[in-house]
Each structure stands twice: as structure tokens, then as C-alpha cells.
Amino acid sequence: MATLLKGLQWSPSPARLATCHSSRVLDHARSVAFPRTFFLHAPSGFTPSRFGKVLNSRSFSVAKRGGGAVIVRAEGNGGDEAGRGERFTVTTPLYYVNAAPHMGSAYPTIAADALARFQRLQGRDVNFITGTDEHGEKIALAAAAKGRAPKEHCDAVAAEYQLLWKELGIAYDKFIRTTDSHHETLVDEFYKRVEAKGDIYQAKYEGLYCVNCEEYKDEDELIEDLCCPIHRKPCEARNEDNYFFALSKYQQPLEELLSSNPNFVRPSFRMNEVQGWVKEGLRDFSISRAAVEWGIPVPTNPKQTIYVWFDALLGYISALLPEGKEPILTNATERGWPASVHIIGKDILRFHAVYWPAMLMSADLPLPEAVFGHGFLTKDGLKMGKSLGNTIEPRELVSKFGPDSVRYYFLKEIEFGKDGDFSEKRFIEIVNANLANTIGNLLNRTLGLLKKNCDAVIPVDSSSISEENPIRILAAESVSKAKLHYSELDYSSACDIILGIATAGNLYMSEKAPWSLFKEGGSAAEDAAQELTVILEAVRIIAVALSPVVPELCNRIYLQLGFTEADFKSISWNDTQWGGLKSGQVMADAQPIFQRLEVPNAPETQSTPPKKGGKKNDGKKQKGSAKQKADSAVVNASAS
Numbered sequence: 337m338a339t340l341l342k343g344l345q346w347s348p349s350p351a352r353l354a355t356c357h358s359s360r361v362l363d364h365a366r367s368v369a370f371p372r373t374f375f376l377h378a379p380s381g382f383t384p385s386r387f388g389k390v391l392n393s394r395s396f397s398v399a400k401r402g403g404g405a406v407i408v409r410a411e412g413n414g415g416d417e418a419g420r421g422e423r424f425t426v427t428t429p430l431y432y433v434n435a436a437p438h439m440g441s442a443y444p445t446i447a448a449d450a451l452a453r454f455q456r457l458q459g460r461d462v463n464f465i466t467g468t469d470e471h472g473e474k475i476a477l478a479a480a481a482k483g484r485a486p487k488e489h490c491d492a493v494a495a496e497y498q499l500l501w502k503e504l505g506i507a508y509d510k511f512i513r514t515t516d517s518h519h520e521t522l523v524d525e526f527y528k529r530v531e532a533k534g535d536i537y538q539a540k541y542e543g544l545y546c547v548n549c550e551e552y553k554d555e556d557e558l559i560e561d562l563c564c565p566i567h568r569k570p571c572e573a574r575n576e577d578n579y580f581f582a583l584s585k586y587q588q589p590l591e592e593l594l595s596s597n598p599n600f601v602r603p604s605f606r607m608n609e610v611q612g613w614v615k616e617g618l619r620d621f622s623i624s625r626a627a628v629e630w631g632i633p634v635p636t637n638p639k640q641t642i643y644v645w646f647d648a649l650l651g652y653i654s655a656l657l658p659e660g661k662e663p664i665l666t667n668a669t670e671r672g673w674p675a676s677v678h679i680i681g682k683d684i685l686r687f688h689a690v691y692w693p694a695m696l697m698s699a700d701l702p703l704p705e706a707v708f709g710h711g712f713l714t715k716d717g718l719k720m721g722k723s724l725g726n727t728i729e730p731r732e733l734v735s736k737f738g739p740d741s742v743r744y745y746f747l748k749e750i751e752f753g754k755d756g757d758f759s760e761k762r763f764i765e766i767v768n769a770n771l772a773n774t775i776g777n778l779l780n781r782t783l784g785l786l787k788k789n790c791d792a793v794i795p796v797d798s799s800s801i802s803e804e805n806p807i808r809i810l811a812a813e814s815v816s817k818a819k820l821h822y823s824e825l826d827y828s829s830a831c832d833i834i835l836g837i838a839t840a841g842n843l844y845m846s847e848k849a850p851w852s853l854f855k856e857g858g859s860a861a862e863d864a865a866q867e868l869t870v871i872l873e874a875v876r877i878i879a880v881a882l883s884p885v886v887p888e889l890c891n892r893i894y895l896q897l898g899f900t901e902a903d904f905k906s907i908s909w910n911d912t913q914w915g916g917l918k919s920g921q922v923m924a925d926a927q928p929i930f931q932r933l934e935v936p937n938a939p940e941t942q943s944t945p946p947k948k949g950g951k952k953n954d955g956k957k958q959k960g961s962a963k964q965k966a967d968s969a970v971v972n973a974s975a976s
């Protein structure tokens with residue numbers, strides 16, 4: 337395969353083909369996080385169909401031909417087998433430890449975990465990085481407010497994050513804390529590299545600062561009374577001698593990066609925003625603080641500390657330092673850098689899509705493949721806030737409803753990249769309808785029939801089911817679409833399409849009515865047993881395909897289908913292909929794989945009687961919604 341590719345060149349734009357290094361062709365074409373359009377330049381003898389085979393592109397066409405060479409326009413995200421063993425690095429933001437983790441941190445972490453799990457199923461060598469951002473004025477103030485030393489405060493909050501990730505089933509590979517000593521050493525080296533490049537200089541800074549953003553603000557971006565538009569608190573006037581990073585030197589390289597690589601910022605509407613900022617003209621920014629003690633000292637002037645963002649962004653790289661290796665940048669970037677995608681909130685897009693690439697260019701380090709900015713969450717249609725008392729407490733949600741429901745709701749119900757809303761009512765409706773009813777009941781009743789009529793034994797190899805079987809056809813089409821959606825970080829569509837297999841399975845059961853075929857006996861009973869195999873095979877495929885989103889639930893499905901936990905741990909995306917169930921395999925006893933969520937009871941002490949539903953619901957439903965209201969009142973009280 338390697339020789340097939342000799343002489344190939346890859347580029348995101350045909351104009352840049354000449355400068356693209358041929359050895360990076362496969363790396364790029366296969367490891368990109370998103371299906372993207374790319375251009376290949378090859379000497380004569382290469383035909384589009386050969387590209388297609390090598391790269392398993394979804395589509396390709398000749399864009400230009402001339403002088404014996406072709407330029408092929410290809411779309412795809414690499415092949416099935418082609419991508420095996422390739423590295424894939426996904427990061428969450430490193431979360432500020434000024435307060436306990438909230439839903440705004442859980443949300444991107446769930447998304448990153450699902451992507452990491454999906455890429456592991458593809459056979460990729462995944463580095464899933466998360467962690468905490470622990471320096472700066474805001475943290476020092478938060479610690480002081482609690483009467484704790486900064487490090488003691490950071491230890492406590494970092495531990496809360498780790499606990500929440502465990503409860504949510506987040507299988508990260510690296511948890512970096514920016515107070516880790518190897519990180520501090522790497523920041524020191526990075527700073528010196530940038531300085532040696534001539535990109536750091538000293539100057540006076542006079543301006544307005546939002547401590548909560550840890551960012552200097554322009555007066556024209558502030559709202560009334562010089563308040564930060566995000567935090568709605570007054571910015572402070574600062575006047576000090578700082579070290580500056582010469583961001584303006586990178587104006588042209590950044591413009592080129594963004595125009596030649598349209599997928600660098602995702603979703604595409606965020607790219608427009610970033611290009612807008614760059615077009616306004618980049619200004620140098622201060623990267624040190626004279627008045628902040630809680631930080632990494634500036635190597636050339638220990639009286640100042642490094643600006644928290646300049647320090648924290650490096651965490652993505654220091655997280656990759658292999659255990660026991662000397663903390664130097666070449667060791668840290670050896671495996672897993674550049675990142676395939678940084679998943680971040682839209683509020684920190686400027687840092688990741690403008691500052692960070694420029695910093696990396698300055699330090700001569702490769703740039704990440706992509707930055708994905710997700711939207712904000714609201715609750716019951718309202719902006720969340722401590723002062724409003726309507727935050728979503730992720731630990732409470734998980735302890736009440738379990739990790740699968742939380743993961744499922746946020747990935748399925750909210751289009752990743754856009755703003756989304758949480759309502760407990762909707763939450764309970766969705767997970768009950770999809771997980772308990774559509775998938776859970778389908779498995780449960782099919783297993784029940786198999787036990788009653790076939791001693792819980794699969795009668796035929798599922799591979800012997802006709803290739804014309806509509807469920808078999810649908811399953812194959814659905815998993816190939818789901819794969820594409822996952823690789824685009826479109827979890828919502830991936831869930832929809834996989835759920836569609838179960839919906840069709842339920843209809844199929846009603847149509848075939850195997851229970852009556854069994855009563856007929858003879859060949860009708862044999863047909864019925866085959867139909868049960870069709871459904872159980874489809875549910876098995878659902879369990880593999882949905883496992884990035886709801887791993888525990890899918891593990892339970894696998895166990896009921898007579899597999900072991902070890903079998904489930906070793907699944908790959910190839911197991912979404914039809915044919916996994918073998919004749920003679922014994923199913924476990926049918927048990928609900930997902931307990932329907934009940935709206936928890938209102939506590940006895942509830943003083944204000946909850947309002948009645950008011951709508952023409954039946955009695956049962958009305959009772960439910962009243963209890964729900966009471967319950968969310970309790971959540972709010974404990975959150976504030």
C-alpha cells in the first residue's frame with residue numbers, strides 16, 4: 337500500500353499542493369477528525385479509483401489533469417482498515433478550578449469521551465486528554481475566599497473533577513494538572529523558545545481587565561459601567577509592566593491557515609467568527625502578570641508570572657509526555673501531537689483558534705488539526721447561573737438517573753456545536769422513550785419469546801439470514817451513516833440513525849408476529865425462530881454502534897446476548913457488521929437493560945404546593961409533572 341502511494345501529495349487546497357510534503361499524505365487523509373475535502377496530486381498512472389481504494393474515500397473526482405499528473409478531489413475521512421493504529425488525540429478544555437465542576441464542563445467531556453470511544457472502535461491509538469487549569473488570579477482569589485492555600489484548593493477541586501468523570505464513565509487517557517511539575521518545566525522551555533524567536537518583548541500595559549475571563553478587554557466590547565459582557569461584572573483598570581507576545585507577526589500565517597484549511601475551526605459558522613477577528617487585525621497580547629503570585633515564574637524575570645492562558649494551553653502538550661521521560665518538548669510532542677481535535681466551548685474560541693496556533697508557530701511546533709467550539713446550555717430555556725439558582729448539577733443528575741441517561745440526553749438531544757437546552761421533563765421523556773422503550777423493550781420481548789420457544793438458544797447463525805432481509809439492509813446502511821456522523825462529531829444524528837434500527841425492529845416484530853408463528857408449529861415456527869435471530873442480531877449491532885454514547889447500557893445488552901464482559905471490551909467497529917450471533921449461543925435471562933426513569937418523589941418538607949400541570953393530561957401524567965416541578969425546586973435549592 338505504501339508503494340501505491342509513492343509520489344502522492346496531499347493538500348487541503350489545490351494551490352498549496354506544491355508545498356505539501358508527500359510523506360504526510362496518508363497521515364492527513366486517514367487521521368483527520370472530520371470528513372473533509374482534500375486534494376491529491378499524483379504522477380501519471382494514478383487513477384481516481386486507485387485513490388478510492390487506498391484512502392477509502394466516499395467520493396472522488398478528477399479536479400484537474402495535465403502533464404501526466406492528476407489532481408483528485410476526494411472526500412472522506414480515511415478507510416476502515418486504513419486508519420487502524422493511527423494516532424488520534426482529542427482534548428477537552430482544561431477546566432478552571434475556581435469552583436466545583438458544573439454541567440458546562442461535563443458536557444464537552446462527555447462529547448470528547450464519545451469521540452475517543454468511537455475512534456478506539458476504529459482501531460486508532462487514542463489519546464484522550466482532559467485536566468484542570470490551576471494558575472492565575474481567579475484561582476488564588478477563589479482559594480482565599482475558602483480560606484485555603486492555592487495548591488490545597490486546587491487539589492480539592494481537581495479531585496472533584498476526577499470523581500465526576502468516574503461517575504460519568506469518562507475513560508480519559510491523561511489527566512493533566514497545570515500545577516504538575518513537568519508541565520511547569522515544559523512551559524518554561526516553551527517560553528524560552530518563543531523568546532528566542534524574538535516574539536516576546538516588554539512594554540507597559542494600561543487597560544481594563546476581567547478577572548473572571550482572565551483577559552484584557554477593549555472598552556468597546558464592554559457593556560454599561562465597563563462591565564464584562566460575559567460576567568456582567570465591572571472590569572478593573574490595570575497599569576503594569578508586562579511581557580508581550582508578538583501576535584501581530586502572525587497575521588498573515590493565520591490568515592493563510594484559516595483560508596487554506598476550512599475545517600480548522602468547526603462548526604463552519606464559528607470559522608466565520610474567527611476569520612472576522614483575524615481580519616480586524618491582530619494585536620500583541622500581554623503574557624505576564626506583575627501582581628499575580630500564583631503562577632509559573634517568567635524565566636527571565638521571576639518577579640512576574642506567566643499569564644494563565646499562555647501556561648494552560650501548553651497543558652495539551654505536557655499531558656502527552658510519556659511517563660518517566662525527561663520533561664522536554666521534543667519528548668512531549670513525540671507521540672500524539674498534533675491533536676486531532678480540541679473540543680472547547682465557544683467562549684474560549686479566540687484563545688484556541690487564534691492565540692494558540694500563533695504560539696505554536698512561534699515555537700516551531702505543529703498545529704492541531706481542528707478546533708471544535710460547542711454551544712452553551714440553558715435550563716428550561718433560561719441562561720444558567722449561580723445567582724439565578726438554576727444551574728444543572730452533574731453529580732446530582734448522575735446519582736439520580738445514572739450515567740447512561742445523562743450522556744444520552746446531552747449527546748442525542750442537543751446538536752453538538754449549537755446552543756441547547758436541558759429540561760428535566762424532556763430529559764425523562766427522551767431517555768425513557770428511546771432507551772427503555774424502543775431499545776430495551778425490543779430486546780426484552782425478543783429474549784422472552786426465544787426463551788419460551790427455543791430454550792433461549794439462537795437457532796441459526798445470523799450470517800445465514802438473507803442479505804435481502806430489510807432489517808439486515810437497514811442495519812448496514814445505518815452503521816455506515818452513523819460512522820460518518822460520529823467522525824463529524826454529530827452525535828445527535830448518529831444516535832438518531834442507530835435508534836432507527838430499533839424502531840424498524842419493533843415494527844418488524846409486529847408485522848411478523850413470531851408469537852403466532854410459533855403457535856402454528858412446523859416450518860412456521862422455524863421461520864419465527866429465524867425472525868428472533870434477525871432482531872437479536874440487530875440489537876447486537878445497536879449495542880456496538882451506540883457504545884460510544886452509552887457504554888454501560890451497551891455492555892448490559894451484550895451480556896444478555898450471551899457474551900462476556902471481555903467480549904464487549906474487545907469489540908471494534910467491524911462488529912457492527914452483520915453476522916455476530918452464532919447458532920447455539922445461549923442468551924442470558926431477559927432483564928430490563930434500562931430501568932425507566934421515575935420522577936423522584938417530592939420531599940415531605942416541600943412547603944409550597946407544586947402547581948398543577950393544567951393541561952388535559954390523564955391523572956397519572958399530571959401527578960408526574962407535579963412531582964417533577966417539586967424535584968427541580970430541590971435541585972435548585974441545593975445548587976445555589
Ligand SMILES: [Zn+2]
Nearest residue numbers: 546549564567
Ligand atoms: Zn469576563
